[in-house]
Amino acid sequence: MLLEFRVKNFRSFRDEAVLSLAASPDSTLESTHTREAGLEKVKRVLNAAAVYGANASGKSNIIRAFQFMQAMVTTSNQVQPDQENNLTPFRMRPDFDTKPTLFEATFIIDGRRYQYGFEQTRRRVISEWLLVYERAKPQVWFSRAYNEKKRSRYDYTYSDYFLGSKKVWENATRKETLFLTTAVQLNSEQLKPLYQQFSEDMAIFPEGGSIGFDFSARYAQDPKNLQRVVSLMTAADTGISSVSFAKRPGRQFQLNIASGLSDIRDAELDVPQFGHLAEGQQYEFDITDESAGTQILFNLAGPIFDILQRGRLLIVDELDRSLHPLLVQKILDMFNNPTTNPKGAQLIFSTHDVSLLEGHKLRRDQIWFTEKDAEQVSHLFPLLDFSPRKGEALEKGYLGGRYGGIPILGTVDR
Template identity: 30%
Template sequence: MLIRFSVENFLSFSDKQYFSLLPGKGTLKSEHKSKKVKGVSALKTAVLFGANASGKSNLIKAIDFGKKLVLRGTKIDTKIDFQKFRLDSNLKDKNSRIEYEIQHSGKNYAYGFVFNNNEITEEWLYEIGIKSDIKIFERNKDSKEVFDLDYLLKGNKKIEEKQFIKFIAKGTPNNQLFLNEIRTRKVKENVSKIDDILNVIDWFQNSLKIIFPDDKYNEGLKFELKEDETLLTTFEEFLKYFDTGINGVCLEKIDYESVDIPKLILNKIKEELLNKKSENFRASILSNKNTTYFLTIKDEDLIVHKFMTKHKVLGNEEFEKFDTSDESDGTNRIMDFIPLMMDLLKGDNVFIIDEMERSLHPNLIYDLIDLFMSKGKNVNSQLILASHESSLLTQKLLRKDEVWFVVKDFNGSSKLHSLEEYNIRFDKEIRKDYLLGRFKAIPKIGNRNKLTVLPNQS
């Protein structure tokens, strides 16, 4: 679970801004709060509203940037690729800062780093509690000892383990996070007590899932449909529930030559699959123009299946099979969100989605959130959205502390504030006030009479 995120001097954010999933004082909709972990619970959903270019997507990009830096790192002798806030010359030489407060594997953590395009100047990981915090490690390039590893060294009793930890820390490049170095240098195999670091890495790798408007989610789940009848039934029930007009889905084996993917790419995938040691992972998923292909290896040959939909034919008991590229954008969007919803309800997932409403009817996006909240009462997962869909702005669906606004100030800097900051009754209809500009997160449209380049029709 994401408890809180802060960002400073990154893209459209100048001074430090906080995005918090900590519940406010409201007592309504208690099922929207997660089960407490060491006294701390988090909200299961949040929706970010704001005008175009207000900074909603930039907040998600900041969260995604940190994830990529942890999991992918930065190549040696290359710059850390990001943009500082560019509309204030005073910030040109100031460092940027990102911090995550998360909940994972029964603990609460604060992990963050200070950085610029050339180096990581600070990095820290704490286990956080209500009364006190435990420092797992700290890094500060201006300190006499760059790394404070006391906690890790005390937990690892063997001399060779202590030496290995110090060796990895000392060898961490200036432009690389210590967490990335731990992940890529086989520290787990050589050190016995680094569970907290591994927990945080696992959260970034397996819990945090960020989806931008053109992304597709987890077609790998669709691959399992071939073997799992229960999963197939669940998928088809969702398609019926969302009134797609689709009666079923299937995987159709097709000829290798008919795949609408460049052969160079297919051959590269085949080579990668052949090189994989475990039979369990010798599969790949590829999408092109709303068509999804599943590629597997059998007896050294590449086998291709296409994900297809089935429709009833009037006067015939047979089904007509459709390529998913023949389905509407909205239907394909729904099919992407079905595995997402299934994973949400499994628990221990944080989905952050930019423009979830794209190609979806307002009633569908409303119901997706309501479905998650009603079926996920005993599940610790989160659904965080950036949206323009004002029909979601109702306290029938969301708590006040789940509604966030992003606005730009006079200097073009993005600011975050919550509906919790406003004195609004629980039964107050807030959508009208939002569209009238009470919460400031709407576009300021100018005087059309000043559009001198348009022809005068009077």
């Protein structure tokens, strides 16, 4: 369960940005939109968070920051010695190009708070740390810092609570790689639950539903799962009454559900066929014959149900891409409903769908904004910074510019 995410000096975010899923003391929709955290200082955690903002304000860069951190944790050991990574620091100030970029994520795992982060440049990891909270005082399980005076050397500190072959892992960790990645690859059982938060429990879709149908097609091979997918398609009023599959040669999107990335290769595909009932007659349509919204909904259906069933984290850029506002609301409701979300799955998404701001679809602490200033620096801030009243017309306030996060429109030359 994600509690907080921090990033600094990444793409358009020059200064530190913090996205928190810790619920405020507000009791509104508490039983549906939040769940118990099991911590003394953080009582409840949000099931979902929505990020609003103008085009090019930084919404997508927050998603990319999650994706980069996930990729570093899961694949940093694949970076070759002295190979530069593809990190993109803030580019509007030349001096920030060589400054380190910070990533930090805080999770609740089995009732304990794990605060893990690192700083890095394109050429090396500068620092890395893991704090584990059993009680109020943290245990610094490990800390790693680049020593400028001793080139290519790092200073490590460890807690007595952190067990295993620490020196072996330390010696195997190159400057381009993370200690967490190396230790887990070399069988650290204590760090495995944290690593799995990135490798198995976090699904990131940086391009909305443009992920191909392959995962949903595989997911729906199980009859129970097929029934779930059909129920969502039917509830969305697509006119679809059944889903079947036809074997055909084509190009396969090999989706990694943890990262949201896909490779394309030639393969025999299970191509979805959608049944439409008209005057008692069933007509079959290929997925390519359906609307863009229907295709995206099917593509997202498998991952959404898989994430809800397993209590994972879904991060989607532009969830409302080609989807009707009522469909976006339906997906959000699935995460904000203890019946459909019994295991604590979470949803973070960017959107322009202002209809979600009204009608108790979101709590006030679930709403965030991004905005760029005159120096082209993106800022992330919560609606709560504006102390909105209960029952305040949030859609009207947002479109009226009260909270920021909207484009300042000028005139267009003729």
